[in-house]
Amino acid sequence: MQEPRYLSKEEIEEIIFSKLSQDEIDKCKKDHLLVKDRDIIYMGGTAPGSVHFKTYDGREILDCTSQAWVYNLGHNNPDISYAISRQSQITTHAWSYFLTPIRIKFTNKIAEIVPGQLKGGRVSVNNSGGGWALECAMRLAMVNNKKGDRFIVFRRGYHGSNLVMMGASQRLPMRFPAFGAEHWIRTFYPYCYRCPWNYKEGLGGERDKSCNLECLEMVRQDIEMYTTGTPIGCIIEPIQGPGGQIPAPVDFLMGLKEICKNNNILLIYDEAQTGFGRTGKMFATEWYEATYGKDISPDIMTLTKAAAAGVPIGITVGKPKLRSLTEFEEHSTFSSPSLAMAACLVNIEILQKYKIPESAAKLGEKxxxxxxxxSEDIPEIGDIRGPGLFIGVEFIKDQKTREPHNDLLNRMIHTAWKNGIFFGEQMQILSTAGYYIQNTLKIKPPLVMNDEDADMICILFEKSLKEALKSI
Known part of the structure; x- marks a missing residue:
């Protein structure tokens, strides 16, 4: 470990770790935060690699969000911390024009582990996350098909909140419009539990056995007959996360892949939330193939969130035969993030060596x-969807009508917090008529949890739900 040059260790520790005063906290909240509604102060994991975290007021919370689905190896995992520390002794940053040893190792490893037709492909990396990774995917699509500039996206999808990608996402609670809205063609995403063709047995993420995939035909017509401009890319979450933890049926994805191929459209998977072990496989694309024996792999895939187990990163992978980008077309100042790439490599090694995705599959089933x-005793539980530790629980008011129970979700989240467990929630699906839908609870804890943690999640879920129901 290198010794400090300009400041003493004590000075550095004082700058970073000195105890907060109430005056500092109040000044930050009142005067200096651009977003003021931030009351809870997160103090890190209760131990390195823990599934619990601490708050400033001394509470310990069981985390079922992995802090925005990022900490797949637990809070401040010690192996990741060590990797960052060691890499920082060599380089923390390099101009993206240069190759570095860590970038060579990282790029080769990602190309090795990605599924299907992506294997052996071309890799781009950034330190900004999924939005930039998707922009890179769009640029890649545009240099490979210069006949158009439109992209197919799906209802309830979420692909980032910058001014461009918010146009690709379901309408967000923003006070300003997206830029470039004319470049998006929005179509139907299959939601089997709420099928508009009135199939009623689409449960647990599986489609009704009598379903004829009318939704796929609708998407085909939208793409082939009713577009304005020429679509060259199709961006989809194979399993929607923010929109409500909704898996697309495998036959829908296979059909979509064929439609894209027939229309010279590059299929782009956004695996921001499903990548790196959460579904029980390294990628959701792999989970589909393992479960159904069908290769749904896309032309391009984007990854972020848990890729570096807590370090900001975005990854774009294109299949080998695609035309490459130029240096300027890929460039951003921080598009060779050494610390993130080191963390990602160590993350992958741990996931593979200790079979953590397989463990996530078993714990998710439990x-x-x-x-x-x-749910047999509580009718307000409408549907339960996986796979792995990518769990969604949809609350309803009535089993027959399946009316969304927004209020129950809201009360459940707050009651659970009081009980020492932190659940996530789907994003709001906003209506122009003034109402919204937000009724699916997310259970997405760190993948390194054990059986005792899984038992506690179940116990606290049941306790919190029963208390929330009594309060309504």
Missing amino acids: ITGYLKDL
């Missing part, structure tokens, strides 16, 4: 099994 049993 939790969803418990919840399904619980």
